[in-house]
Amino acid sequence: MNVRTRFAPSPTGYLHIGGARTALFSWLYARKMGGTFILRIEDTDRERSTQESVDAILQGMDWLGLGYDEGPFYQTHCFDRYKAIIQQLVDTGHAYRCYCSKEELEAMREGQMARKEKPRYDGRWRERQDETPPEGIQPVIRFRNPQDGAVEFDDLIRGKITVSNAELDDLIIARSDGTPTYNLTVVVDDIDMNITHVIRGDDHINNTPRQINIMRALGFEPPKFAHVPMILGSDGQRLSKRHGAVSVMQYRDDGYTPQALMNYLVRLGWSHGDQEIFSREEMVEFFSLESINRAPAAFNADKLLWLNQHYLKTLPVEELEAQLQWHLQTQALDTSNGPALADVINVQRDRAKTLVEMVAMSRYFYEDFSAYDETAVQKQFKADTAANLQVVHDELAALAEWKGEPIHAAIQAACEKLGLKLGKVGPPLRVAVTGGSSSPSLEITLELIGRERSLARIQQAVQFIRASAATG
RNA sequence: GACCCUAUCAUCUAGUGGCCUAGGAUAUCGCCCUUUCACGGCGAGUACCGGGGUUCGAAUCCCCGUAGGGUCGCCA
Numbered sequence A: 001m002n003v004r005t006r007f008a009p010s011p012t013g014y015l016h017i018g019g020a021r022t023a024l025f026s027w028l029y030a031r032k033m034g035g036t037f038i039l040r041i042e043d044t045d046r047e048r049s050t051q052e053s054v055d056a057i058l059q060g061m062d063w064l065g066l067g068y069d070e071g072p073f074y075q076t077h078c079f080d081r082y083k084a085i086i087q088q089l090v091d092t093g094h095a096y097r098c099y100c101s102k103e104e105l106e107a108m109r110e111g112q113m114a115r116k117e118k119p120r121y122d123g124r125w126r127e128r129q130d131e132t133p134p135e136g137i138q139p140v141i142r143f144r145n146p147q148d149g150a151v152e153f154d155d156l157i158r159g160k161i162t163v164s165n166a167e168l169d170d171l172i173i174a175r176s177d178g179t180p181t182y183n184l185t186v187v188v189d190d191i192d193m194n195i196t197h198v199i200r201g202d203d204h205i206n207n208t209p210r211q212i213n214i215m216r217a218l219g220f221e222p223p224k225f226a227h228v229p230m231i232l233g234s235d236g237q238r239l240s241k242r243h244g245a246v247s248v249m250q251y252r253d254d255g256y257t258p259q260a261l262m263n264y265l266v267r268l269g270w271s272h273g274d275q276e277i278f279s280r281e282e283m284v285e286f287f288s289l290e291s292i293n294r295a296p297a298a299f300n301a302d303k304l305l306w307l308n309q310h311y312l313k314t315l316p317v318e319e320l321e322a323q324l325q326w327h328l329q330t331q332a333l334d335t336s337n338g339p340a341l342a343d344v345i346n347v348q349r350d351r352a353k354t355l356v357e358m359v360a361m362s363r364y365f366y367e368d369f370s371a372y373d374e375t376a377v378q379k380q381f382k383a384d385t386a387a388n389l390q391v392v393h394d395e396l397a398a399l400a401e402w403k404g405e406p407i408h409a410a411i412q413a414a415c416e417k418l419g420l421k422l423g424k425v426g427p428p429l430r431v432a433v434t435g436g437s438s439s440p441s442l443e444i445t446l447e448l449i450g451r452e453r454s455l456a457r458i459q460q461a462v463q464f465i466r467a468s469a470a471t472g
Numbered sequence B: 001g002a003c004c005c006u007a008u009c010a011u012c013u014a015g016u017g018g019c020c021u022a023g024g025a026u027a028u029c030g031c032c033c034u035u036u037c038a039c040g041g042c043g044a045g046u047a048c049c050g051g052g053g054u055u056c057g058a059a060u061c062c063c064c065g066u067a068g069g070g071u072c073g074c075c076a
Helices: A017-032 A051-064 A075-091 A102-114 A182-192 A202-217 A248-253 A258-267 A280-286 A301-314 A317-330 A341-348 A355-360 A374-380 A385-397 A404-418 A422-434 A442-449 A451-471
Strands: A004-007 A036-041 A070-074 A095-098 A140-143 A150-155 A159-164 A172-174 A197-201 A224-228
Touching (some): A004 A017, A017 A051, A017 A224, A070 A075, A075 A095, A182 A202, A248 A258, A404 A422, A422 A451
16 A cells, blocks of 8 residues: 655644644655655635745745655645535535524524533534525535444554544534535545545544544545644643744754754654664654654753754764854854854864854854953953963964964963963963853864964953053 | 543653563763863662552553543634
């Protein structure tokens, strides 16, 4: 059997973390089985669907590297097909017109709620198709749900789920303006697209029995279902904006690599023994629906950050260089006048947790800073520091070759001349050339900053300290 | 309220009746490394929701509670 899965978002917002994980699982299963992954845009709600949302979803999937084999298909392009199916259901007695007004339905619901009953359509038009309909009301079309028995399906993640038909009411499949609703379009598309495995969020569990009934009324057997548990916020509540970033693209903006986000998402609710790090190939190789956890999982930003750092440390430099471009632009850092970006990445990748951080902490390689970090100055720039730095400056200035090793030797030589330990000389030097108190090892930092800039900055620091001493 | 689903450290999880005095990871804390910031190394504490069964034996199977989540739209 050729496996066919689909991701079917409705374009009413950006691609969020939960949707991305569902898409990932669906994508992984298709890849794992050598099947086909289809993207379908469920835009039948014309009020809320927007082109911006479609673009945002496409952009998100692209950034994550979730390529689809077919689509994107748009449901709004299939209205004729839905219309024909709805007509077919009416003709075969599986659906009927209901002339209830919205007000009438609202009153019905309120009454049921007041009596503490499950709010549901009571089927009042189910057996009244021969009556002359009321004037001036455009009817909706409802599916005639079976009243006896139960619907049972074997969820690939949850196991057997049974719902009594008595729990299901006659749902609307066509609005009064004739447009189809979700539960109808899903069924028609899943049939038409030969979907074999419906992998989706478990908020759809309750829709599944209805969809199965419609499918059977149409003469088809339902596909396999796999309902993946949703993602909770760090407080165990439904994930929302107050938990921080929810949009996938926000993670790019915040300096995360797609590799880290994918790895985080795949391990959220799924596992393969004790393994934490998965390459894309490993994900595909080891993935299985059966090992997806049944319980919802809480989003943990700390672990994502750790994974991001891991990928910053291990990804090929070229890959990071490519990803960094966007951030360099956004943070307006011009790297053309300074050390090779790859060299800077190699020395900063161990100490940055995000790409945003990496850019921020690499600025001094390319630009002169306008001010020193205040606490660093207080701690490292003492009255006698100026003289010490001058000695270091002179040793460095005499260097024939501006490379890490000789630079290190020169600093050592300065220390000996001064009779000071490196711990006394290094930190102020670091502040002098970087403006702050943290950087890679001194010799590498100096090498990358370059001879002219380094010497000029040390000289500038000497003057700064003398000036402060004079005024202070 | 009704229905559906779920339940191992703070969090993600391993575990499918004996290998479990419950393993890994993140976070936290301590020590080591160290010219700063980091990385890294080593170590510590922390969990089977409760109660009944079944069994020689239960984190694992069953039942009942409890707690959490989801759904009850002319939204998807």
